[in-house]
Amino acid sequence: MTPQEFNIVVSKLRPRLINFASGFVKDGASTADDMVQEAIIKLWKSNELQEIRNPEALTMHILKNVCLDYLKLKKNNMDSLNPNFHIYTDSDPLVAVEHKDELCSINSYLSILPHDQMIAVRLRDIMGYEMDEIAKILGTSEGNVRTLLSRARQRLREKLLANGKDRRS
Amino acid sequence: MEKIDEVKALLERYFNAETTLKEEQILRDYFRTDVKDEELLAYKPLFNCFSDEADKIKELEHIDTSIQSTTLKRSFHFRWISVAAAAALALFTYLIMPERGDSLKMMIDGVNVYNKELAISKADGQMSNINSMMGKFKNSTAQLEGMGKVGDALSPLRSMGKAMTQND
Numbered sequence: 001m002t003p004q005e006f007n008i009v010v011s012k013l014r015p016r017l018i019n020f021a022s023g024f025v026k027d028g029a030s031t032a033d034d035m036v037q038e039a040i041i042k043l044w045k046s047n048e049l050q051e052i053r054n055p056e057a058l059t060m061h062i063l064k065n066v067c068l069d070y071l072k073l074k075k076n077n078m079d080s081l082n083p084n085f086h087i088y089t090d091s092d093p094l095v096a097v098e099h100k101d102e103l104c105s106i107n108s109y110l111s112i113l114p115h116d117q118m119i120a121v122r123l124r125d126i127m128g129y130e131m132d133e134i135a136k137i138l139g140t141s142e143g144n145v146r147t148l149l150s151r152a153r154q155r156l157r158e159k160l161l162a163n164g165k166d167r168r169s
Numbered sequence: 170m171e172k173i174d175e176v177k178a179l180l181e182r183y184f185n186a187e188t189t190l191k192e193e194q195i196l197r198d199y200f201r202t203d204v205k206d207e208e209l210l211a212y213k214p215l216f217n218c219f220s221d222e223a224d225k226i227k228e229l230e231h232i233d234t235s236i237q238s239t240t241l242k243r244s245f246h247f248r249w250i251s252v253a254a255a256a257a258l259a260l261f262t263y264l265i266m267p268e269r270g271d272s273l274k275m276m277i278d279g280v281n282v283y284n285k286e287l288a289i290s291k292a293d294g295q296m297s298n299i300n301s302m303m304g305k306f307k308n309s310t311a312q313l314e315g316m317g318k319v320g321d322a323l324s325p326l327r328s329m330g331k332a333m334t335q336n337d
Contacts, residue, residue, distance in 0.1 A: 151184035
C-alpha cells in the first residue's frame with residue numbers, strides 16, 4: 001500500500017475512528033484525536049498492512065486497543081488527574097446524576113456496560129458493522145460477539161425499563 | 170396493530186442479538202416515528218440515540234468526501250489553468266517581438282539588410298563567389314590527386330600493397 005493509498009483509507013475512516021474514540025473519554029475532541037493519531041501511526045508501522053485485505057477492521061482493532069490501554073492508564077493514575085476530568089466507567093454511578101443534561105447522550109447509556117460490551121454495541125448499533133467484522137476487530141469469535149451484544153442490550157433494557165418506572169412513580 | 174406486533178417480535182430478537190442489520194434499521198426507523206404504545210415507548214430514547222450517533226458519522230463522512238472531491242476538482246482545474254497561462258505567455262512573447270513575419274534579416278559587410286529583394290540579390294552574389302572559389306578548389310584538388318598518384322608510385326610499400334590486392 002502506497003502512502004497515498006494509506007492516506008485515502010485513513011481519511012475515509014477518520015469520522016468513525018473519532019466517534020469510536022470519543023466514547024472512551026469525557027472531554028472528547030483533543031484526547032480522542034490523539035488516540036486516533038496513535039492508532040494511525042501504529043497501523044502505518046504495522047507489518048500486516050501490506051498483506052491486509054480489510055484495513056478498516058485492522059484500524060478499528062488497533063484503535064480499540066489504544067483506547068483500552070488509555071483507560072487502564074487513566075484508571076491507574078486517577079489521583080493525579082484533573083478533578084474536572086471524567087471517564088465513563090461502569091463503576092461510576094454518579095455520571096447520570098452529575099450530567100443530567102447528557103441523559104439523552106449515548107454515553108449515558110453505554111457507561112453502564114463493561115468495556116467489551118460497550119465496544120460491541122458501538123460497533124453494531126452505531127457504526128453498523130457485521131458480526132464477522134466485529135469479531136475481527138475484537139479479536140474473538142462471532143459467537144462471542146453475539147453473546148456480548150445480547151448481554152449488553154439486555155442490560156440496557158433493564159436500565160430503560162427502570163428509568164421508565166422511575167418517571168411513572 | 171400488525172406493525173406493533175412485528176416491532177415487538179423484532180425487539181425480542183434484537184435483545185437476543187439475533188437480528189440482521191436490515192431488521193435493526195427497521196427498528197430504528199420505527200422509533201423515529203410517533204410511538205404511542207407504552208411498552209415500546211420505553212425503548213425510544215435508546216434507538217434515537219443510536220440513530221443520532223450514526224447520522225453524525227454519516228454527515229462527517231459526507232463532508233470529508235465533499236472536501237476530497239472539491240480538492241481533486243480544484244487541482245484538475247489548476248493544472249489546466251497553468252497550461253493555458255503558459256501558452257498565453259508564449260503567444261504574448263511571440264506577438265511583442267519586433268521582428269516577425271516573413272521579413273529576411275541579413276547582415277552583409279557589417280550592415281543590416283531589411284529589404285527582401287536586396288537581401289536575395291546580395292545572397293545570390295555571395296553564393297556565386299563561393300561557387301567560383303569551389304571551382305578553383307576542385308581544380309586544385311585534382312592537381313593534388315595527381316601528385317598523390319606520383320607519390321604512390323614512388324612509395325615501395327604502397328606499390329607492394331597494390332600488387333598484392335591486384336592478384337586477389
